[in-house]
Amino acid sequence: MKAKKHGIAHSPLQTxxxxxxxxxxxxSKQSTIIPSEFQHYIPxxxxxTFADNFSLDNTEFIKDASRPxxxxxxxxxxxxxxxxxxxxxxxxxxxxxxxTTNPTDVAKAxxxxxxxxxxxxxxxxxxxxxxxxxxxxxxxFIRETWDENADLSLTRAQLMGMxxxxxxxxxxxxxxxxxxxxxxxxxxxxxxxKKHMAHNNLPSVQAVWFENLKWIIETxxxxxxxxxxxxxxxxAESAQPMAPISPYLxxxxxxxxxxxGCMMGQTIVCVWQAEAGSEFILSEGCFxxxxxxxxxxxxxxxxVSPRCAIVLVSRIYLEQRTQKKPCWTSMFGDKLHAYPRTxxxxxxxxxxxxxxxxxxxxxxDDVFKYKRIVIPKEEVYKVNSxxxxxxxxxxxxxxxxxxxxxxxxxxxxxRVLFHxxxxxxxLRRKLFSDLNRxxxxxx
Numbered sequence: 001m002k003a004k005k006h007g008i009a010h011s012p013l014q015t016x017x018x019x020x021x022x023x024x025x026x027x028s029k030q031s032t033i034i035p036s037e038f039q040h041y042i043p044x045x046x047x048x049t050f051a052d053n054f055s056l057d058n059t060e061f062i063k064d065a066s067r068p069x070x071x072x073x074x075x076x077x078x079x080x081x082x083x084x085x086x087x088x089x090x091x092x093x094x095x096x097x098x099x100t101t102n103p104t105d106v107a108k109a110x111x112x113x114x115x116x117x118x119x120x121x122x123x124x125x126x127x128x129x130x131x132x133x134x135x136x137x138x139x140x141f142i143r144e145t146w147d148e149n150a151d152l153s154l155t156r157a158q159l160m161g162m163x164x165x166x167x168x169x170x171x172x173x174x175x176x177x178x179x180x181x182x183x184x185x186x187x188x189x190x191x192x193x194k195k196h197m198a199h200n201n202l203p204s205v206q207a208v209w210f211e212n213l214k215w216i217i218e219t220x221x222x223x224x225x226x227x228x229x230x231x232x233x234x235x236a237e238s239a240q241p242m243a244p245i246s247p248y249l250x251x252x253x254x255x256x257x258x259x260x261g262c263m264m265g266q267t268i269v270c271v272w273q274a275e276a277g278s279e280f281i282l283s284e285g286c287f288x289x290x291x292x293x294x295x296x297x298x299x300x301x302x303x304v305s306p307r308c309a310i311v312l313v314s315r316i317y318l319e320q321r322t323q324k325k326p327c328w329t330s331m332f333g334d335k336l337h338a339y340p341r342t343x344x345x346x347x348x349x350x351x352x353x354x355x356x357x358x359x360x361x362x363x364x365d366d367v368f369k370y371k372r373i374v375i376p377k378e379e380v381y382k383v384n385s386x387x388x389x390x391x392x393x394x395x396x397x398x399x400x401x402x403x404x405x406x407x408x409x410x411x412x413x414x415r416v417l418f419h420x421x422x423x424x425x426x427l428r429r430k431l432f433s434d435l436n437r438x439x440x441x442x443x
Contacts, residue, residue: 020297045135089384115177138165224260227251272373278405283395345365346363
């Protein structure tokens with residue numbers, strides 16, 4: 001069983017415009033020089049959870065008193081003095097290239113300058129603002145996962161919004177962006193990208209990534225899923241319905257639309273909580289890295305704090321496992337899944353109804369109640385090993401003990417379970433030495 005591999009180097013930051021700006025637009029842009037801005041591909045509110053001086057008790061947020069029955073939070077407006085006294089949040093960032101670990105301010109971690117600067121727009125930061133708004137909407141449920149005593153529930157509309165956030169996090173990641181900027185595609189994907197460029201009159205492969213990302217952010221979930229249905233229909237009606245490339249041509253690259261539709265409609269959400277004494281780590285690929293068999297993934301991982309991961313589990317995988325098909329065996333076994341308890345506003349559908357035919361029974365106000373799944377330490381180390389194998393330039397950990405044990409586990413299983421089999425002996429020796437100065441660690 002091999003875990004998915006990521007890992008492509010950094011690349012140029014700006015995407016060329018789809019068409020040259022007019023002279024008046026160019027003059028307007030030249031007259032207002034916008035300084036470069038560091039833009040994150042992992043949100044700061046998640047990065048801060050890995051800082052020693054940050055608490056997960058939501059103290060930075062207060063209940064919205066205007067909506068007493070709401071489970072959402074709003075940010076308390078800080079005074080000028082509070083803004084000046086706001087603490088710096090440093091996280092451990094291990095640099096793969098020089099084998100060093102340094103405290104790094106989250107303001108300058110896991111991002112790049114002008115990553116989302118849209119030079120085809122008069123307001124070149126328009127997309128960054130849309131992205132920030134999308135983050136703040138989706139963050140409510142994620143913050144609730146931090147409170148280990150709180151119930152977890154989402155309406156159907158909120159669930160689709162949260163899933164969209166997770167898919168966007170996959171697509172905006174440095175690994176996906178680098179794939180386009182460095183054109184690291186298999187032959188089938190490369191052909192599909194070129195076809196998409198020609199249909200949409202896009203000037204470069206790099207522009208495909210940015211224009212697709214903008215379209216996903218700006219388009220409602222309902223409209224995106226309508227496009228996904230058009231893709232499925234086009235594939236089914238084609239001369240080669242099982243072909244890897246659909247004949248569908250639309251506003252987004254067909255393979256990316258296919259990924260989006262499957263993630264939104266063919267997964268269940270599970271909330272994995274690390275057993276006490278263990279923690280998840282962070283990397284450039286920690287949003288969406290997957291585990292599975294060739295040609296299909298079983299679990300997609302999204303790390304939202306050292307203690308918590310949101311996992312999207314394939315419904316197809318779960319159905320195959322009930323039939324005990326041997327080729328559908330995950331390294332995580334069958335015990336770490338739990339369907340949410342669903343409260344249907346129209347009343348429960350028939351028990352034997354397939355989930356694909358639920359539409360007449362579902363409403364946006366249906367409620368999904370989630371159970372936390374506490375996963376054993378060794379399973380946490382497995383998740384961390386996926387990130388260790390898929391790492392690019394950086395890794396972040398909060399607990400040195402858990403990081404050391406994750407490295408030890410990875411060394412034990414990497415030749416069997418993984419592709420890259422990286423050498424972390426320098427980091428492992430340093431952690432072991434540092435920890436033995438404070439408290440003993442098992443060899």
